[in-house]
Amino acid sequence: MPAVPASWMPDAPMKRIVVHWTAGSHIASALDREHYHIIVEGDGNVVRGQMPITANVPPLREGRYAAHTRNCNSYSIGVSACGMAGATESPFNPGRFPISERQFRKLAEVIADLAKRYKIPVTDQTILTHAEVQPNLGIKQAGKWDYTRLVFKPELKGAKPVGDYLRQLVKAAM
Numbered sequence: 001m002p003a004v005p006a007s008w009m010p011d012a013p014m015k016r017i018v019v020h021w022t023a024g025s026h027i028a029s030a031l032d033r034e035h036y037h038i039i040v041e042g043d044g045n046v047v048r049g050q051m052p053i054t055a056n057v058p059p060l061r062e063g064r065y066a067a068h069t070r071n072c073n074s075y076s077i078g079v080s081a082c083g084m085a086g087a088t089e090s091p092f093n094p095g096r097f098p099i100s101e102r103q104f105r106k107l108a109e110v111i112a113d114l115a116k117r118y119k120i121p122v123t124d125q126t127i128l129t130h131a132e133v134q135p136n137l138g139i140k141q142a143g144k145w146d147y148t149r150l151v152f153k154p155e156l157k158g159a160k161p162v163g164d165y166l167r168q169l170v171k172a173a174m
Contacts (some may be wrong), residue, residue, distance in 0.1 A: 003046055004038060004108040004117075012054045014118040015075040015144050017111055017144060019166065021084040021130045021146040025097050035068050037082040038114075042097065044106040053077055059145055072139050077114055081107050084146070091139060094151040101152040108169035116174060129166065131159035 009070075026042025032049075033039065039047040055065040058074045068078030081103050084157045086095035111127060120126050124136050130144040145161045156162050 002113050003122045004113040006117075008038065008048050009114065009117045010052060010054050012057050012118070013075065014053060014114075014120065016071045016075050016126045016128070017077045017079055017114055017120060018072065018133060019107065019111065019127070019147070020078065020080040021099055022080050022082045023087070023146075024080045024085050028165055032080065034083065035066055036078040037066050038077075038079050039082060040080070040103055040110060041082045041098065042103055046106070046110060048135055058110035066164075069133055070139070070141055072133055072137065077118070078138060079107065079114070080090070085134070088146045089148060092149050094149070095128060098151040099147075101150075104150065104152070104166075105169060111166075111170045111174045115139045115170060122171050124160075124163060124167065127167055127170060127173065129159060130162045135159060142145070142147070143162055 028039040028041055028047040034050050037053050038050045043130055049066055051066040056073055056154045067077045080096040081099045084095050085097050106160055129147045131148050133139050134141045148154055148159050156165055
């Protein structure tokens with residue numbers, strides 16, 4: 001059974017998927033639904049965002065698209081996991097709502113469905129975490145570190161190792 005219902009994936013010329021965390025609790029809030037197309041809650045429940053994926057096809061109109069990544073929303077699908085409120089990167093503290101392994105794996109299933117539907121290849125420039133946007137695409141971000149650390153994989157440190165692990169899970173889910 002797909003992680004993303006077909007009705008949530010209308011025809012659109014999407015080019016990339018940017019992966020986030022909400023910096024909130026494990027439950028999708030109204031604010032989360034404004035900014036992301038698809039959200040994975042702490043229990044693995046998949047929630048549809050307020051804006052359809054087609055809203056991120058240019059021309060973008062203020063308040064009428066999912067604004068998830070600075071200067072990188074056109075043709076980009078925003079996917080997020082609920083969690084990481086109060087987290088700090090260094091010293092690493094995942095806060096009260098860490099992203100769980102189960103949740104991260106569900107995120108990979110969601111991304112796999114989207115990648116298949118939109119024919120998005122699994123590369124570090126087309127399926128990437130928010131922390132990879134600046135180094136991989138050269139688009140300046142405001143100190144975003146989602147994802148540079150995973151509480152369930154402490155050996156992974158940095159945007160590239162975590163992003164590579166995510167893409168490995170996405171490929172396995174495909």
